[in-house]
Amino acid sequence: MPRFLVGDELGNIKSVGYNPASQEESKTTFKILHDGTVTGRTKGIQKLALNAGEKTLLSAAHANGAVSIFSSNEDDQLELLQEWKETRIKSDQSFIGLAASGSGVSHNLAALPSRLCDWRLSHDKQTVEVSLWDTERAFSRPSESSAKGAPVNGSKKRKQSDTLFPGEVWRAKNVPNDFLGLRQPVHNTCLTYLSPSTSTSQQHLLAGTRLGDMRRYDTRAGRRPVAVFKGVGKVGGVKTVEKGFSEHEAFISDNGSNVYAVDLRNGSISYGYKGLSGTAISLAASPTYLASASIDRYIRIHSVVQLPDKVGQHLDKKGTVLERVFMTTIPTAVVWDQEQDIAPVNEDEQGGEDVWEGMKNAEEGDEKA
Amino acid sequence: MAPARFQPSSIKNKIKREEVTRKLKKSKNQAKLQKRLDQAKVEANDPAAKKKRISENVPRTLDNTREADPAMLSAAGPSSAQHVEFSNDIASDPFADYFNFTQDPTIPPKVLITTSAKASKGTYEFCDELVGVFPGAEFIRRKKGKGFEMGRIAGWAAGRGYKHLLVVNEDMKKPNAITLVYLPNGPMAYFKLTSIELTKQIYGHARATPHNPELVLNNFSTTLGHNVGRMFQTLFPPLPEFQGRQVVALHNQRDFLFFRRHRYAFRSPEKVALQEIGPRFTLKLRWVKRGLPAVQNFGASPDALEISVGTEELPGPPEETPMPEQDEESEMRPLEPVPVSNPPKDNEYIWRWKPELETTRKTFFL
Numbered sequence: 017m018p019r020f021l022v023g024d025e026l027g028n029i030k031s032v033g034y035n036p037a038s039q040e041e042s043k044t045t046f047k048i049l050h051d052g053t054v055t056g057r058t059k060g061i062q063k064l065a066l067n068a069g070e071k072t073l074l075s076a077a078h079a080n081g082a083v084s085i086f087s088s089n090e091d092d093q094l095e096l097l098q099e100w101k102e103t104r105i106k107s108d109q110s111f112i113g114l115a116a117s118g119s120g121v122s123h124n125l126a127a128l129p130s131r132l133c134d135w136r137l138s139h140d141k142q143t144v145e146v147s148l149w150d151t152e153r154a155f156s157r158p159s160e161s162s163a164k165g166a167p168v169n170g171s172k173k174r175k176q177s178d179t180l181f182p183g184e185v186w187r188a189k190n191v192p193n194d195f196l197g198l199r200q201p202v203h204n205t206c207l208t209y210l211s212p213s214t215s216t217s218q219q220h221l222l223a224g225t226r227l228g229d230m231r232r233y234d235t236r237a238g239r240r241p242v243a244v245f246k247g248v249g250k251v252g253g254v255k256t257v258e259k260g261f262s263e264h265e266a267f268i269s270d271n272g273s274n275v276y277a278v279d280l281r282n283g284s285i286s287y288g289y290k291g292l293s294g295t296a297i298s299l300a301a302s303p304t305y306l307a308s309a310s311i312d313r314y315i316r317i318h319s320v321v322q323l324p325d326k327v328g329q330h331l332d333k334k335g336t337v338l339e340r341v342f343m344t345t346i347p348t349a350v351v352w353d354q355e356q357d358i359a360p361v362n363e364d365e366q367g368g369e370d371v372w373e374g375m376k377n378a379e380e381g382d383e384k385a
Numbered sequence: 386m387a388p389a390r391f392q393p394s395s396i397k398n399k400i401k402r403e404e405v406t407r408k409l410k411k412s413k414n415q416a417k418l419q420k421r422l423d424q425a426k427v428e429a430n431d432p433a434a435k436k437k438r439i440s441e442n443v444p445r446t447l448d449n450t451r452e453a454d455p456a457m458l459s460a461a462g463p464s465s466a467q468h469v470e471f472s473n474d475i476a477s478d479p480f481a482d483y484f485n486f487t488q489d490p491t492i493p494p495k496v497l498i499t500t501s502a503k504a505s506k507g508t509y510e511f512c513d514e515l516v517g518v519f520p521g522a523e524f525i526r527r528k529k530g531k532g533f534e535m536g537r538i539a540g541w542a543a544g545r546g547y548k549h550l551l552v553v554n555e556d557m558k559k560p561n562a563i564t565l566v567y568l569p570n571g572p573m574a575y576f577k578l579t580s581i582e583l584t585k586q587i588y589g590h591a592r593a594t595p596h597n598p599e600l601v602l603n604n605f606s607t608t609l610g611h612n613v614g615r616m617f618q619t620l621f622p623p624l625p626e627f628q629g630r631q632v633v634a635l636h637n638q639r640d641f642l643f644f645r646r647h648r649y650a651f652r653s654p655e656k657v658a659l660q661e662i663g664p665r666f667t668l669k670l671r672w673v674k675r676g677l678p679a680v681q682n683f684g685a686s687p688d689a690l691e692i693s694v695g696t697e698e699l700p701g702p703p704e705e706t707p708m709p710e711q712d713e714e715s716e717m718r719p720l721e722p723v724p725v726s727n728p729p730k731d732n733e734y735i736w737r738w739k740p741e742l743e744t745t746r747k748t749f750f751l
Contacts (some may be wrong), residue, residue, distance in 0.1 A: 295733035342455035
């Protein structure tokens with residue numbers, strides 16, 4: 017039974033579990049894990065990240081710059097382990113990425129781990145290309161303050177815009193000029209990782225743009241995008257992109273009320289989910305289901321359909337919205353619980369075998385000639 | 386098997402057939418009338434029987450067979466968990482400032498009314514009426530051009546202390562939609578506008594006066610409905626002038642919002658007479674978006690990428706400055722400068738009407 021953890025604007029953390037085998041009318045179970053209503057919107061959750069090690073740790077980035085780490089205890093409540101405040105964050109800046117890994121989180125800087133981090137467009141309208149940073153190198157000189165939890169604006173200008181910043185490993189290059197010879201504008205809005213190989217140095221990235229395109233980058237293969245999938249975000253550009261669990265699958269949501277599953281082999285939309293009335297601002301994929309949090313105050317559980325083996329083959333079944341759960345406050349972030357499902361015992365098969373064992377064996381003389 | 390009833394349609398002669406059906410129908414209607422008269426006679430003597438009959442025969446309408454919607458705030462009472470969470474949510478939403486009553490409640494919030502570009506006479510007349518409806522409203526003609534997008538206008542208006550921007554959209558020389566933007570960076574709602582009747586078109590209309598009206602908001606049951614109702618509430622000053630005896634009603638029925646403005650007069654402690662003032666129109670909510678209207682500028686060149694070097698810690702939240710004496714003496718504190726935010730690049734939909742959402746005739750969203 018996959019479970020998704022949801023953070024919302026008032027700072028609550030709730031869990032939504034989906035049990036496909038339950039016979040009741042509503043297959044979801046809904047529980048409040050952490051009640052933050054008393055603090056109002058100042059402590060609204062902006063990002064959630066989960067690390068499933070021996071102990072499941074959940075880190076949450078709040079709107080007032082605080083970052084807290086929770087762990088879940090036996091009766092499924094969340095205990096606050098640590099909390100600290102990013103004092104450099106200003107009122108109109110927001111956390112843009114949060115990731116959790118085994119080594120935990122460093123105290124000096126904002127919530128960033130020892131692996132790679134998300135870059136994203138900030139509030140102050142900066143247009144940046146996708147870039148990859150090695151956070152160990154970047155954070156080894158805290159005096160230079162490359163806190164990547166907050167977007168950049170500030171005093172020091174680089175002389176040449178093309179040299180890499182300290183700690184920056186790779187920066188993307190823009191697509192070639194269009195047919196009029198004009199530079200194509202860069203407005204990246206979201207980012208996710210696909211990792212075809214386990215080595216951390218080669219990563220494939222997917223970035224969505226405000227014009228509705230999705231670009232796929234390979235950090236080893238050069239700076240220009242490997243593929244550009246046009247027209248994926250239909251209304252207002254791509255809002256979030258999330259990698260699915262099967263290969264070649266990604267889910268995107270745009271600024272209208274659309275969530276699509278995209279086949280990464282040819283960049284076309286395989287299917288879309290119907291019945292959403294608001295923008296989905298956060299998606300979380302689990303091996304069997306997809307959860308979306310949208311600002312019309314619903315968490316929806318979607319079914320995920322296996323993509324066909326051959327590219328472009330017709331899909332018989334499309335994904336549907338299985339259930340929706342109403343949240344009284346606007347949810348802002350959803351993550352998967354990362355608890356692997358126990359393979360259900362196949363009782364039908366065993367029952368079938370009993371039937372066969374109970375039968376008598378046919379003998380030679382039974383059959384009449 | 387019961388014997389088959391005699392059907393007049395089996396008579397082949399048209400004249401005779403029509404005669405027979407006419408007689409049959411008349412006798413049926415007479416029987417029904419007689420039954421009702423007898424019932425009325427019984428009830429004239431026994432009012433309890435009438436009450437019983439009325440309470441038993443409630444007609445089934447789409448409104449009272451509405452589909453149960455999880456977004457509907459149930460009648461479970463103000464102490465239920467959902468209500469508590471919702472009131473916390475409301476306490477910090479963009480409209481919460483209005484309900485804190487930090488300023489003089491009789492001062493109306495400023496509303497900027499404008500049209501789409503190149504409006505015509507019908508729209509200007511409607512805007513004239515709207516300026517009369519909202520006490521703090523001002524009409525400004527909309528200019529046409531690149532720098533006058535709705536997002537930019539919203540930014541300027543927010544900087545000049547306006548609380549709302551109301552844009553009346555026109556199509557084919559008639560106003561057809563209203564976009565209401567809550568400033569400084571609040572949500573925006575788009576309504577389709579139909580059935581407009583101006584004051585002069587209403588027979589026997591009353592005269593409007595500049596008093597602050599009272600407000601009646603009917604039938605907003607879901608969270609979306611509450612937000613729309615609150616948005617509408619913030620258009621008027623919190624404290625009405627009861628001496629003006631004017632009331633503005635926004636009545637929601639089946640997702641249509643009916644706007645009416647009346648003047649009331651008490652003829653006796655139980656009886657009230659209503660006289661309609663002012664424009665009458667119907668709104669239907671199409672979408673609600675978050676933030677100010679987006680302004681796109683794709684061709685702008687990007688700024689150079691910079692890293693903020695500051696490691697100094699910002700000062701913590703300022704301590705609460707005690708101001709007990711000032712509140713008693715002066716009613717109005719000087720307004721703090723409103724932080725002007727630039728219009729965003731894109732908007733997210735908080736709610737959007739799509740035909741696929743209307744799964745049955747009994748689904749409503751407000």
